[in-house]
Amino acid sequence: TQLLEQSPQFLSIQEGENLTVYCNSSSVFSSLQWYRQEPGEGPVLLVTVVTGGEVKKLKRLTFQFGDARKDSSLHITAAQPGDTGLYLCASAISGTYKYIFGTGTRLKVLA
Amino acid sequence: DAGVIQSPRHEVTEMGQEVTLRCKPISGHDYLFWYRQTMMRGLELLIYFNNNVPIDDSGMPEDRFSAKMPNASFSTLKIQPSEPRDSAVYFCASSFHPRDYGYTFGSGTRLTVV
Numbered sequence: 001t002q003l004l005e006q007s008p009q010f011l012s013i014q015e016g017e018n019l020t021v022y023c024n025s026s027s028v029f030s031s032l033q034w035y036r037q038e039p040g041e042g043p044v045l046l047v048t049v050v051t052g053g054e055v056k057k058l059k060r061l062t063f064q065f066g067d068a069r070k071d072s073s074l075h076i077t078a079a080q081p082g083d084t085g086l087y088l089c090a091s092a093i094s095g096t097y098k099y100i101f102g103t104g105t106r107l108k109v110l111a
Numbered sequence: 112d113a114g115v116i117q118s119p120r121h122e123v124t125e126m127g128q129e130v131t132l133r134c135k136p137i138s139g140h141d142y143l144f145w146y147r148q149t150m151m152r153g154l155e156l157l158i159y160f161n162n163n164v165p166i167d168d169s170g171m172p173e174d175r176f177s178a179k180m181p182n183a184s185f186s187t188l189k190i191q192p193s194e195p196r197d198s199a200v201y202f203c204a205s206s207f208h209p210r211d212y213g214y215t216f217g218s219g220t221r222l223t224v225v
Contacts, residue, residue, distance in 0.1 A: 030210070031210055033213050035213075040218070040219075041216075041218055041219070042115075042202050042204070042216025042217055042218055042219055043154075043202075043214075043216050044216070045212075045213035045214065045215070048210070048211065048212075048213055088154070090213075092209065092210065096167065097142060097159060097161075097166070097209045097210070098156055098159065098167055099144075099156065099209060099214070100156065101153055101154040102153070103153045104153060
């Protein structure tokens with residue numbers, strides 16, 4: 001069974017600090033998505049990465065897909081209180097559209 | 112587009128009662144997914160549809176759960192009879208092409224069974 005492990009589970013930092021969260025699997029990802037979920041709302045898609053070694057940037061967020069496509073990271077530069085939320089990675093079970101989600105990293109950025 | 116619309120936002124019901132959750136996907140999205148989220152288990156896929164046809168319902172917990180999609184603009188998730196362990200946030204999501212465009216989630220229905 002493919003499992004997505006995310007670390008750290010919780011992270012509390014001061015505004016302006018940098019941080020990195022991770023998503024790992026024992027299986028190879030065909031593609032991987034990152035979502036952010038705010039309290040009381042559904043997850044919102046941030047990015048999809050497909051190619052091993054791929055790097056995508058979304059303003060202060062940098063997403064990297066591991067060369068072997070078994071891990072991914074999300075780096076936030078100069079975090080802001082608006083970045084607070086639950087960050088989830090998701091990947092499809094091979095050959096299907098059944099997306100499984102990691103357990104998430106709960107980020108709190110203090111002003 | 113108004114996005115994925117779920118109703119109700121909150122539902123409190125007594126154990127043994129029937130509960131029906133509703134979802135209106137984004138127009139043109141061929142895929143519809145039902146997820147359940149709890150602190151203990153995170154987001155779990157219950158069932159998904161493609162072109163109104165159920166493709167995989169292996170995540171549905173047991174026979175008490177059923178889902179339908181009578182047309183492209185409406186889906187329901189029904190629990191009968193409900194139990195306290197069904198308490199969770201239930202999300203509906205739709206997609207045009209999940210791999211390339213990901214999902215658009217609704218705001219969820221918070222179900223509490225007492």
